[in-house]
Amino acid sequence: MTAPVVELVGLSRSFPGTPPVHALRDADLLVQQGDYLAIVGPSGSGKSTLLHLLGLLDRPTSGVYALDGVDTASLDDRERAGMRAHRIGFVFQSFHLLASRTTAENVMLSEVYRKGPRKQRRARAVEALERVGLGHRIDAMPTTLSGGERQRVAVARALVGRPSLLLADEPTGNLDTATSEQILELFRELHDDGLTLAVITHDLEVADVAERRVQIRDGVLSELERSWR
Amino acid sequence: MRWTWPEPSELLRNPPPWLDRSTRRRNAVPAPGFRPADLVGEVTTALTARPARTMLTALGTILGVAALVATLGLAKTAGNQIVRQFDELEATRVVLSNAERQGRNETQLSAIPFDAEDRLTRLNGVEAAGTKTPVDVGGGLARSVPLIDPQGQNEFQIPVIAASPGLFDAVRATVRTGRFFDTGHDERSDAVAVLGPGAANRLGVERIDNLPAIFVGEEAFAVVGILDDVARETDLLNSIIIPNGLARDRFQLAGIDEVHVDVAVGAADLIGAQAPIALSPNEPGFVRARVPPSPRAVRSTVESEVNALFLVLGGLSLLVGAIGIANVTLVSVLERTGEIGLRRALGATRGHIAGQFLTESAALGLFAGVLGASLGILSVVGVSAARQWTPVLEPWLPFAAPVLGAIIGLVAGVYPAWKASSIEPITALRVGAG
Numbered sequence A: 001m002t003a004p005v006v007e008l009v010g011l012s013r014s015f016p017g018t019p020p021v022h023a024l025r026d027a028d029l030l031v032q033q034g035d036y037l038a039i040v041g042p043s044g045s046g047k048s049t050l051l052h053l054l055g056l057l058d059r060p061t062s063g064v065y066a067l068d069g070v071d072t073a074s075l076d077d078r079e080r081a082g083m084r085a086h087r088i089g090f091v092f093q094s095f096h097l098l099a100s101r102t103t104a105e106n107v108m109l110s111e112v113y114r115k116g117p118r119k120q121r122r123a124r125a126v127e128a129l130e131r132v133g134l135g136h137r138i139d140a141m142p143t144t145l146s147g148g149e150r151q152r153v154a155v156a157r158a159l160v161g162r163p164s165l166l167l168a169d170e171p172t173g174n175l176d177t178a179t180s181e182q183i184l185e186l187f188r189e190l191h192d193d194g195l196t197l198a199v200i201t202h203d204l205e206v207a208d209v210a211e212r213r214v215q216i217r218d219g220v221l222s223e224l225e226r227s228w229r
Numbered sequence B: 001m002r003w004t005w006p007e008p009s010e011l012l013r014n015p016p017p018w019l020d021r022s023t024r025r026r027n028a029v030p031a032p033g034f035r036p037a038d039l040v041g042e043v044t045t046a047l048t049a050r051p052a053r054t055m056l057t058a059l060g061t062i063l064g065v066a067a068l069v070a071t072l073g074l075a076k077t078a079g080n081q082i083v084r085q086f087d088e089l090e091a092t093r094v095v096l097s098n099a100e101r102q103g104r105n106e107t108q109l110s111a112i113p114f115d116a117e118d119r120l121t122r123l124n125g126v127e128a129a130g131t132k133t134p135v136d137v138g139g140g141l142a143r144s145v146p147l148i149d150p151q152g153q154n155e156f157q158i159p160v161i162a163a164s165p166g167l168f169d170a171v172r173a174t175v176r177t178g179r180f181f182d183t184g185h186d187e188r189s190d191a192v193a194v195l196g197p198g199a200a201n202r203l204g205v206e207r208i209d210n211l212p213a214i215f216v217g218e219e220a221f222a223v224v225g226i227l228d229d230v231a232r233e234t235d236l237l238n239s240i241i242i243p244n245g246l247a248r249d250r251f252q253l254a255g256i257d258e259v260h261v262d263v264a265v266g267a268a269d270l271i272g273a274q275a276p277i278a279l280s281p282n283e284p285g286f287v288r289a290r291v292p293p294s295p296r297a298v299r300s301t302v303e304s305e306v307n308a309l310f311l312v313l314g315g316l317s318l319l320v321g322a323i324g325i326a327n328v329t330l331v332s333v334l335e336r337t338g339e340i341g342l343r344r345a346l347g348a349t350r351g352h353i354a355g356q357f358l359t360e361s362a363a364l365g366l367f368a369g370v371l372g373a374s375l376g377i378l379s380v381v382g383v384s385a386a387r388q389w390t391p392v393l394e395p396w397l398p399f400a401a402p403v404l405g406a407i408i409g410l411v412a413g414v415y416p417a418w419k420a421s422s423i424e425p426i427t428a429l430r431v432g433a434g
């Protein structure tokens, strides 16, 4: 029996202030290996907060979060960084590519903190770029790429480490409909390959693609429907 | 058909075996890492991405290091130059005289004994020594004819100097004709004299093979030699020089005024210290020794004078350079907030981020140090070439300068690196797109 990729039990995150902001309240969630999860909800409802917690970029105020069967509360900063390096891939709305590096170099950056062997690092980056359909733009600078191409570079960067979980926060937020479609198609293919994805969106079309939909309203998480394939 | 998972609330009450909170889990947690080769690669990429900015950031430190290296190098070169041109004649000269002292009575005029020459030539490092004392001839005029000329046309006021025979060597005198007087003349109080060329000219004495005599007042002396030149104490050239013995006998010479010593190169300080004791063992303080400024002293005065000013300037520009590096690094930390967030998301620890920025500023400082040292050395060589000096440099300087630059960069990077490492990833990721 393999552990689920994500297991949340009563997870909460509140930000101190007057009054304190309860960005996420008492969330329970189970994400299996190979799940494709869409997280929807209005602006300010706590979607990004949840994703940061899942990605170990932030710590919950209370509750249990187990990633790949490891209780993350017991991890120190260093181990959390290790988990991020090896188990999690991030895709951001604003791409976060380094402007002075080629696409291949941007992808190779994700192996730096994994102590990935330097040998064939470029070959692995090229492979990932080919996987997202950018085999022909290996040495292009990000500034010469379209938005959709940039986001695909970011996906390749997230994929190259073969993470357990791919987290995407509004990956199509900066893209037009046609380009969004390409990214969604890419996600669908990755899902078919068995990758576990959690994608934030307020685009219902995006949500339709996913097999599971989770809604957050005012920090309260609820699953909309559950369709086992 | 998939296995159905229990509801989460059930899990909380009844934790499953895979919810592993024991220490065994550590085996399952992969460690992050940052290879040194990758660190170097990241730093190089960051510094070369914007070469103009990197240059400008390093400029202050480059100039500071260059100023320091040039200052130290030029001071050393100039100091060396002065030592080389230093007058050998002056450096080997020691003069002893009676110290000024209060309550000095008439009977004890001089602390320097008449056998000063003997006492000093025994010292190691003394090449020659001789006493020199002006003689009070009671207003007696000098002439070369026995008759007293009522019109006074053949009589001259010529200074008479009492000397011990060693004085001629001590002042490096050469003889034109005849010889110097010797210890025999001195001991026997023989009435002999040696004339300086000026004195000989006035007295009309040109040769000594005809045994000329001169008169000072009532006293008659046989001229045994005429000087050609002296290297020191040029007043001897216009004087009548007689032995101490004669001066004591005829003119009641009571004591010695000065002893001139020619010393070996480098022995001046030593003789300056030993001679007063040799001359006046009981009261060495009564004898004053004049020694040439030693080469070492010359060098260090020049160096410290030149250095003091420029080292302060160099230090100031280094401080400005360090502030420049700190400032630009801090700005770049703010600019690269998004990148910092990305790196944290990719698995960088706070330490990795701090290490990268520290290494960047240290590398910048090292680069500035190398460039500054090169510029400094070039300017030393340039100035030396223009002045036709031999450039001299401390051998450690070209190595110390880059180290200094790296340390400055490191220190300047501490605050920005700390700042970079304390940015929370979720804050960082909200900023900046790319």
Ligand SMILES: Nc1ncnc2c1ncn2[C@@H]1O[C@H](COP(=O)(O)OP(=O)(O)OP(=O)(O)O)[C@@H](O)[C@H]1O
Pocket: A015, A016, A021, A022, A023, A041, A042, A043, A044, A045, A046, A047, A048, A049, A050
């Ligand atoms: N660092 C913080 N300090 C205080 N409040 C915060 C912080 N981060 C988020 N919040 C608050 O938490 C709530 C949830 O924010 P979150 O970013 O998760 O929303 P979201 O669902 O991602 O919204 P959007 O769709 O606009 O991105 C918001 O009310 C927000 O103001």
Ligand SMILES: [Mg+2]
Pocket: A047, A048, A049, A169
């Ligand atoms: Mg958000």
